[in-house]
Amino acid sequence: MGICFLLLIVGFCWAQHNPNTHSGTTSIVHLFEWRWADIAHECERYLAPNGFGGVQISPPNENVIITDPWQPWWERYQPVSYKLCTRSGNETEFRDMVTRCNNVGVHIYVDAVINHMCGANAGAGNHATCGSYFNAKTKDFPAVPYSGWDFNDLKCKSRSGDIENYHDMFQVIDLGGEPITGSDYFENGRVTEFKYGAKLGTVIRKWNGEKMAYLKNWGEGWGFVPSDRALVFVDNHDNQRGHGAGGASILTFWDARLYKMAVGFMLAHPYGFTRVMSSFRWPRNFVDGEDTNDWVGPPSESDGSTKAVTINEDTTCGNDWVCEHRWRQIKNMVIFRNVVDGQPFSNWWDNDSNQVAFGRGDKGFIVFNNDDWSMNVDLQTGLPAGTYCDVISGQKEGSGCTGIQVYVSDDGMANFQISNSAEDPFVAIHVNAKL
Secondary structure (H helix, E strand, C coil): CCCHHHHHHHHCEECCCCCCCCCCCCEEEEECCCCHHHHHHHHHHHHCCCCCCEEEECCCCCEECCCCCCCCHHHHHCECCCCCCECCECHHHHHHHHHHHHHCCCEEEEEECCCECCCHHHCEECCECCCCCEECCCCEECCCCECHHHEECCCCCCCCCCCCCCCCHHHHHCCCCCCEECCHHHHHHHHHHHHHHHHCCCCEEEEECCCHHHCCCHHHHHCCCCCCCCEEEEECHHHHCCCCCCCCCCCCHHHHHHHHHHHHHHHHCCCCEEEEEECECCCCCEECCEECCCCCCCCECCCCCECCCEECCCCCEECCECCHHHCHHHHHHHHHHHHHCCCCEEEEEECCCCEEEEEECCCEEEEEECCCCCEEEEEECCCCCEEEECCCCCCEECCEECCCEEEECCCCEEEEEECCCCCCCEEEEEHHHEC
């Protein structure tokens, strides 16, 4: 079958056995580059009420300040120390965010960059977010403290010793010019950093940048097993290149609807532990298929400080923030996933092209039309008889529905008519949206 758009979901799925979210929540959102103060507000006003289980945050530790290009998103992945001060906020604001989010049942997943420091091209000085002195060329980071004795050099096998091709798995794994350390002192530093995160109340320390080749004896080698408040997930922003790791661009109509369908499929399917991306906007400028502005950092003021996330009257974000997690379709699919949690994958249907449908036991059903023609088909939903509100075109409000209504007969069958030119050519219904 040529169901090409379904391949997009691979980049979004993040499978783990125990995500450690509160009971009844099954997804988290990556609030990429958000300020701690804004995340605290978002946990209380939106994430908890809509069933999000957690927030993945950008690295909270001190990083080098890069001005050429102007403060790119990836400067957050150039550590100088483990002090908690970045353009997202200071330690006091970090503690307040964690406390307030935990209080409403939303856990904080920290993107912890601890297997390398900033690259040698960062130079020397105190141009870091806490003002700490460092000398990247001599590998001197006294604020940790690390010295040249703690680093392994020249692991990357490229000609320059740096990452020259992000499609080369071995160059990406070996981190190029960002020195990977292997000393006992550094190993102890890792343990200290993780324990410190647990004391701050973070549920999970997410080890970003560490490559799978180094994980075999990770826990046993340290003699340290994280508590249930400091579980570890492994991910790598370099391997996410091309999947929006640097934030969302200005989406065209067709980009946006394909994105919503892909995320909708991910959230409806029972596989893995799901994470929704929420990011910021920048102008796109493609040259030979490459986005030349993929370095751009978050919306910022003239002094380089990150802009606050403002909320418009229609609940979308302002101040150049995209906030895909606030799009009705994505928010409602996070709720859909919570409703169908634990139900089996069922009632698969497809037309041998790009129209597909499947259910989740007797709790939910979803249908996609990514063909160049309209669909009109009767399908077995597995749901109890009744009238349901489609949570893609609208949502249930009281006893009414602001979107399309779907009637399920006594035998579980329902008719689905989806135009290929619709803004969102997919339909999702679940038992909590029954009228």
